[in-house]
Amino acid sequence: MSIARFSPFELLLLKSRSQVDTATLLLLAWVLVHRQHVSEGQRRRRLAQVTAQFRHGHELGPVMSIAHSQDLQAIQLAAEVLRKECAKERNLSVIHQAIAVATDDGALSLANHYILRFLADLLSIPPVTLNTLFHELTGTPLGAPDDPSRDAYWQIHDPDYHARKARDAEAAKQQHQQAQAQAEQRQRQKDERQQYKQQKQQEKQQEKQQRQEQASQAREREQQRQRERAHQQDQQRQKQHQEKQQREQAKREQQRSQQDSYQRNSDQNSNQNSRQQEHRQKERGNQQRTSPPPDRTTRALSVLGLTPGASRIEVRHAYRRMAQLHHPDRFYSESEHQVALASARFQRIKNAYDYLMQTY
Structure with a gap:
């Protein structure tokens, strides 16, 4: 072992x-x-x-x-x-x-x-x-044997027992009071820390609310500025549109004035040609006792504002002049009736020109 x-x-x-x-x-x-x-x-x-x-x-x-x-x-x-x-x-x-x-x-x-x-x-x-x-x-x-758990034993063997016990009790009481005071102080410190923490949280919450309000106000100001800019842009667009309409109106009036001028010139030329034609007819009437009825060539020349006997070059120049004056595109801003009349006149001018160019 x-x-x-x-x-x-x-x-x-x-x-x-x-x-x-x-x-x-x-x-x-x-x-x-x-x-x-x-x-x-x-x-x-x-x-x-x-x-x-x-x-x-x-x-x-x-x-x-x-x-x-x-x-x-x-x-x-x-x-x-x-x-x-x-x-x-x-x-x-x-x-x-x-x-x-x-x-x-x-x-x-x-x-x-x-x-x-x-x-x-x-x-x-x-x-x-x-x-x-x-x-x-x-x-x-x-x-x-003596019982150490009884006070009589310590009174015999340790006379200072009760005094020491009283001192121990007093010391224990003081320790308890000190511990209680320390506990109260710790509790106060804890409460102060909790109060300080709550105060800090409240301050942070207030700061957060202030920042949110400032941000909201900034957004509102920015939205207001955007609305003002949009309003200014709308006004500017309206102003530009009005100016454009005014320019277009002035342009149409100018075109209408030019058309009226061209029409008056055309009318004058037509009247002059008519008088010249009448004068020639009177002369021919004097020469001839009876005048022949007008034919298609004469009517085509009359549409172009020409008299019988006009040359091919004169027919071409007259067509170009009449086409510029009576083309339908010049009447796009007028009523539909005016555009229809212009189209009909231009078609008669075109038919007369085609016929004369085939005949001559």
Whole structure:
């Protein structure tokens, strides 16, 4: 079996020359470490003195270390070794030594009150026997241990207990008050931070609203400027349209004036030609007793404003002049009736010209 699985006390038992002596040594050391107002050196010297006749064959240091560690399993193992290996008389001797070690200075510590009873129970020694041994050795009976949970114990063992308790209570009260004040201060700081945060949020909200209002006003101003520009552009377009209409009206009036002038000239030429023709006819009438009826050539020449006997060149020039004066495109701004009349005149002029150009 591996050594690592054994406890320090079990290893000490394995190395011991007498396991009974080693077990007794641990129990006595356990009582010594609970002695009050005793130094470690004094404990070791007292343990060496009590166990001078033991045959364990090892140092006391490891046993004292185990006793200081409060290893109850090791204590129980030591009691089992004594109960199995020793008779009742040896167990009584161990309890006798434990009582002697625990009461060397005449006072039994509270811890040893319980340790002696615990050891007696482990070694199967009745309480009556323990009380008898204790009375025989110390001259006083083994009374019940004091209860540390009661104030009477501390009044005897610690007269300053109530004053210290009052100081502790006052200190606890002050700490509570300080903690409460700190909590209130933290709460105030928290409230102030929350209020500051809310104020900042309100300011941000107001700034946001102001920016939105400014942006809305800017949009409205821009829309107003756009409407004004659109209105100005509409007025400018209307003005341009009116000017264009005026120019077109002036142009139509000018064209109408030119047409009237051309018409008057044409009428004058026609009248002059008519007079000339009448004059020629009178002359021919004088020469001839009877005049022949007018033929188609004469009518065509009359349409072009010419007299019989006109040359081909004169016919062409007359056609061009009459076509410019009576072309329908010159009457596009007039009524439909005027345009129809112009078309009819132009058609008669065109027919007369075609006929004369075929005849000549």
